[in-house]
Amino acid sequence: xxxxxxxxxxxxxxxxxxxxxxxxxxxxxxxxxxxxxxxxxxxxxxxxxxxxxxxxxxxxxxxxxxxxxxxxxxxxxxxxxxxxxxx
Numbered sequence: 001x002x003x004x005x006x007x008x009x010x011x012x013x014x015x016x017x018x019x020x021x022x023x024x025x026x027x028x029x030x031x032x033x034x035x036x037x038x039x040x041x042x043x044x045x046x047x048x049x050x051x052x053x054x055x056x057x058x059x060x061x062x063x064x065x066x067x068x069x070x071x072x073x074x075x076x077x078x079x080x081x082x083x084x085x086x087x
Contacts, residue, residue: 006054009067014047016074023081
């Protein structure tokens with residue numbers, strides 16, 4: 001189950017991080033493709049960190065909550081930033 005949490009939860013967390021990074025950097029004035037590339041590059045490092053953290057964390061429920069919940073929160077925040085930027 002930790003492998004699934006590390007892979008699936010790590011993917012969700014990283015996807016939320018990247019989407020929030022792209023939306024936030026674009027809203028801050030960075031060119032879209034520059035914000036996209038920077039967020040993807042940082043996303044590799046974030047995925048590596050959360051993947052390793054998933055195996056070192058104490059409880060499996062905590063891992064799922066932090067990764068899936070954090071990813072959902074960041075994706076929601078990115079959607080809000082995108083909506084406010086384009087409105």
